[in-house]
Amino acid sequence: MPVSTALLSATTPNSALRVVQAVLAAGFVCGTLDGISALIASGVNWKTLFQFIASGVLGPDSLQGGLKTALLGIALHYSIAFGATIVYFGASRFLPVLLQRALPLGVLYGICVHFFMNFVVIPISAVNRPFSARRFLVQLLIHMVIVGPSIAFTLSRLLR
Secondary structure (H helix, E strand, O other): HHHHHHHOOOOOOHHHHHHHHHHHHHHHHHHHHHHHHHHHHHOOHHHHHHHHHHHHHHHHHHOOOHHHHHHHHHHHHHHHHHHHHHHHHHHHHHHOOHOOOOOHHHHHHHHHHHHHHHHHHHOOOOOOOOOOOOHHHHHHHHHHHHHHHHHHHHHHHHHH
């Protein structure tokens, strides 16, 4: 069954379960690979990285919050990854080409996610960090190579 037919007819309990499993797997893969990439790119330890992510909600004090704020940061990080995955999956129900051409369209989706994060999410968050062109470009590359393609490719493979 072609990807488009499988997605548009996802009404049986088995197909619905398959969709949920695919979305969970893609979100987990994306969040994990993106987290590892962020650790490598930032050069900070895992606790500091995820405390910084928690600062989007808690502000700069999250860096003093210990393990609790690091765990909150992990939860927020994966929530964003799952949210991006759900958006891609939802769009793929109307545009099956998103799963049929997962790699190139995943790269484009990564760019979209990066711009959404930088120009919508971060500005309305409590993150207090000056703009850095280098950081912006490194994160853009991570989103193009890791975030978008991992979502698109995982969904494409699991929903065949």
